[in-house]
Amino acid sequence: MNGYYPVMLKLQGIRCIVVGGGPIAERKVLGLLEAGADQVTVIALVFTPQLEELAHAGHIETEARAYASEDALAARLLFAATDQAELNRQIALDGEQAGIWVNRADEAEAGTFINPSVVRRGELVVTVSASGASPALSSRIREELAQRYGPEYIGITARLKELRERVKLTIGDRGLRREVLKLAAHEAPWQGEEDGDIDAWIKRLIAATDRRNT
């Protein structure tokens, strides 16, 4: 059975605590910052140079000390990423007792959430998870998806967003709205940035759906 439910979390204003300061903790922290997290605390005895730099630049807070069980009470999202299995187990337990989501980097099933591989293209976020079966497979598929959905998708997604906002205001008929939006998503990758006139595009799309339906 596949036991994970995928969601997209909004992390602005949410205290995220990462315990551990090695390369794995660093990867988790970078993922949080890319998602816009603005309250990230890292508790560890030793930090990677990049974590030190992020703290210096004010992007995260670091606390150079041993983890204490009370730390879990301050977090809403918790990561156990130390090299001490027994400590990671305790962190997961503390998190569950505090009623928050805990990621355990060394033993997936003992935590309550896991991280997928991620490709970010502006507002388009493509994620892959093998549910812990093979992180290497997720990473490989992420590379394939990054090739298939290149940086051009930043603009494509932004254009579709603008079109959708306009369509929601101007097309009252739900069926037509849905058809226009579907057709636009098919067409958008083939358009250049210079096809900037959204209203003209909407007119063409409506005409195309009329033709299809007659």
Ligand SMILES: C[C@@]1(CC(=O)O)C2=NC(=C\c3[nH]c(c(CCC(=O)O)c3CC(=O)O)Cc3[nH]c(c(CC(=O)O)c3CCC(=O)O)/C=C3\N/C(=C\2)[C@@H](CCC(=O)O)[C@]3(C)CC(=O)O)/[C@H]1CCC(=O)O
């Ligand atoms: C996707 C990614 C995101 C991220 O970390 O943010 C991620 N692992 C990544 C890479 C990676 N991790 C490991 C390797 C070495 C090859 C291998 O072991 O297969 C590679 C490959 C590499 O480095 O290229 C080792 C490893 N990983 C876990 C364990 C412990 C265990 O199995 O219980 C061990 C053994 C540790 C040890 O031996 O001590 C556990 C987890 N790793 C997960 C996520 C979650 C399940 C994701 C899924 O199944 O899809 C889960 C369950 C929990 C979690 O961490 O959230 C990131 C890819 C970034 C990218 O390239 O896109």
Ligand SMILES: NC(=O)c1ccc[n+]([C@@H]2O[C@H](COP(=O)([O-])OP(=O)(O)OC[C@H]3O[C@@H](n4cnc5c(N)ncnc54)[C@H](O)[C@@H]3O)[C@@H](O)[C@H]2O)c1
């Ligand atoms: N999830 C994954 O994708 C993945 C991949 C590879 C490894 N791992 C696992 O992740 C874990 C961490 O790997 P790493 O390479 O970052 O380890 P590391 O040895 O580089 O770092 C361990 C960190 O834990 C901190 N630490 C130790 N005791 C502490 C305590 N009492 N309080 C607070 N911090 C403490 C250390 O100061 C250090 O910063 C390992 O157990 C490894 O098995 C997970």
